[in-house]
Each structure stands twice: as C-alpha cells, then as structure tokens.
Amino acid sequence: MQVENLLGAGVWKGGDLASRTDWRGRYDEVDPATIRETLENGPGALMLRGFPIERFDCDEARAAFQVWCAQLGTLLSQNENGKTAFDVANAGFADSDPRMRGPNTNKKLSFHTDRCDVIAFLCWRKAKVGGENELVSSMHLYNEIGNRRPDLLETLMQSFVYKRHTVDLGNELPYCEQPIFSFRDGFFACSFLRVLIDRAHADPELPDLSPTQIEALDFLEEVANEPGQSVRFLQEPGDILLLNNWITLHRRAAFEDHEDPEERRRLFRIWLSMPNSRPIDPRFEANFGATVAGELRGGFRAVG
16 A cells, blocks of 8 residues: 655644644634634644633533533534533543443543544643643554554554444444544544444454454554654643544543542533534444534434
C-alpha cells in the first residue's frame, strides 16, 4: 500500500501543539465561527479559559455550559433518556455494574473518540491529584503508522466490529462495523473506541478479530503511547476543552479525589453535531445515523 502523508494544521506532535497559540484563548473572546473553524480546519483542539463558574452552583453551571455549547452546534443525547449533559465524575460503580462507564471511574482511560463530531468539557472541580488530559493527533498517527507499517495501516482502514454500548438501550442493533481510519471526498476521519471492539471480540455470538487486526490495534496504541506523540495538561476549574473527534484522540489519567464530596473532580461533558462537519465514510451510518457533511449525527437514541 502506497501511503501519502497527510498535511495541514491538524497534523502535530505533542511538543509542537504545546508551543502553538492557535488552540488557546478565552471563552468570551472567541466567536462561534472561529471556534468551528479551529476545530474543523485547524488543530482540532481548543482550550478556552475563564468560564465564570464562580457565578453559579453546580446545576446552574451545567445549564449555562449547555446554553453556550448550543451556539456552536446541536447538543446530542448521551444516554437512553435523552440527557445532553453528562457529568464526568467517579460514581463508584463496580466493574460488573452495567451503568459503569469509563468516565464515571477514577481509572486511567485509553486513547479513544466519542460518538459525536465535537466533544466539549467544562471543568467544575479538579482532582486532588492527577486526572490530566492527554491528546494526540490521529492525522499524525495515520502518517506514523503509514511510514512504519503500511500493511497495518491498510488493516486499520478495514471495518471492525463494535459491540453495542451497555447504555445504548435505544439501539436495536447488537453491533455495527466501521473503520478506524477512513476518507471520503478527500476528508480524513478517525474513530476509535477499543473497549467496544474488544467486547465484540469476546462475545461468542459476534465475529472475532483476526490476528492481523489485533496486531494493528496494538500498534496504533503503541505509537500513540510513545513519548512525544501527545500533549498532556490539566484543566483548571472554568477551563473549556473542545475536541474534533475525527482528527484527535483523547484520554484521561488516573486520579485521587478529595474527601469532601463537594470538592471531588467533576467535568461537564457535551456531545455536539456540528453544522460545518466533514463528510464521513458511509460505513459510519449505522453508528452515527448520517454521513453527509453538516448533517445531524451521533449520540444515543432515546428509548420510547
């Protein structure tokens, strides 16, 4: 497979992004059009300081953040009840509890994307220790894998089986198939959530991963984890982080929380479908609902 390297503002290594100024600003000094442009055609990440959380209690801050995000795109459901704001906080669920999701633990998460065009986080409280954010450019990973192992890059552009999420109760399909890396009309897209791929592989009723597919997934994570590939930072209270899921992967470090429940780590998470989104591979239709540029897509279907 002949691989042509991707170019543009969305291709970066961690140190390069950390030294750039085009992904940082204040929330009240950047207009929605500029935010959309930075996320879609710039680095795909934007950190905005200064959201005035001191004016609000927790519920009011969550609601105010939803109003602000609605200026950028359409808020999507994040559970079977149609809830559009999700609290990223350690809920103490057991691993066997079907309500348990990675964001509701204090564990380290692996690099992944979410089921939306753009994900937005507002930090309400930070952890006592840890909980740093980490980002990597999936466009850069595409180049690195293509240069080192073009055979595995070709595998990553094939379809992988994803098992239905445990909280995706409005979805009648037991699984879907979609690529990790893909192109449509010249637009790149990456989508990756290994936990659902591994659950599909472990399910005797669903197709198994091939040895080559496992090697390709392992290599993707190996490259993403190499020193220097990602940028790592800590969101402070009032910081907003926005990410284009099609060109970045993100994860969170493990953390230790405060004893006081009111001071424990909590971020508000919004999933957005963007009016200036890129076209994506038709294989995403079963999971995202639409694949044409600018169409409403992503999120969980509500029950009933």
